[in-house]
Amino acid sequence: MNANFKAKFLQHLSSNKADNEGFTLIELLVVIIIIGILAAIALPSFLNQAAKARQAEGKNNVGAVNRSQQSFRLENDAFATDFAQLKIGIPTQGNNYTFAMTPTPTALRADVVATAADQQSVRDYMGSVIVIEGGDAAGQTAAVSCGEEEPVDGNGLGTVPDAADPAARCTGGVPVE
DSSP, rough: OHHHHHHHHHHHHHHHHHTTSOOHHHHHHHHHHHHHHHHHHHHHHHHHHHHHHHHHHHHHHHHHHHHHHHHHHHHSSOOOSSSSHHTTTOOOOOEEEEEOOOOOOOEEEEEEEEEETTTTOOOOOEEEEOOSSSTTTTTTTEEEEESSSSSTTOOEEEOOOOOSSOOEEEEEEEEEE
């Protein structure tokens, strides 16, 4: 091949290459489709994590009230009747939950209920502290925290109803760990 022809041919190829920089429409569409698929997979996971973060307020506060009730009863031989007596700084209205002691604590049982503001995506929680009446553990307290299995499932969230039962447990819903 002629050297002059080779030089012209290489020059022609390099000049065409400079004009064709960029992406084709097909390449851009493939990238957009891949991003869309990844976003469709990640979004539900992200929303689930956000709901778990909101539920942490209910779990933590119910657990804190249970522990405080146990301490309060140890010092006073009675359960606290409101959050002010417990002195733990839990408001009755939080960011995601409304907290209430219901019914008024008895000598053998105290309950706290965390009702979610967003009933569609956040679970309700309930905690109870009971005084064990019989057996080797008589006079000691047992506590349990229960949560709904799923938001708005109507599964009858509840805790052990009888202080004579030494095993605190959930009668509806699932135990909170």
